[in-house]
Amino acid sequence: MYVIEKKSNVEKIFYDDIYYMEKDDRYTVIHCRNGQKKRVRKAISEVYEELATEEFIRLSKGFIVNLRHVMSMQNHRILLRNGETVVVGASKLTEVRKQIAAYWRRRG
Numbered sequence: 001m002y003v004i005e006k007k008s009n010v011e012k013i014f015y016d017d018i019y020y021m022e023k024d025d026r027y028t029v030i031h032c033r034n035g036q037k038k039r040v041r042k043a044i045s046e047v048y049e050e051l052a053t054e055e056f057i058r059l060s061k062g063f064i065v066n067l068r069h070v071m072s073m074q075n076h077r078i079l080l081r082n083g084e085t086v087v088v089g090a091s092k093l094t095e096v097r098k099q100i101a102a103y104w105r106r107r108g
Contacts, residue, residue: 002030002051004040013038015053019069019080023062031084057099060089067103
């Protein structure tokens, strides 16, 4: 699970509830089930380092995706279980394709 700590509260988000994360200036926006969005005042690189699982991969400097929710990848676009699409950076394209295929093979 990922833990968000703020001055006034602490909140946990189960990895399975996270579809993807995106950079938004000095924040990282976590896109969750039911359309919920959580903002964390951390760089996306810092959030990525805090994720204690191999199920999240970087798609570009601005996106992280949860492999559990990837349904397909075509060209530079990844289709997620909730119907949303995210774009893979050109420099990461081959690496991301290999990571998705390897994850699917491991999970059966």
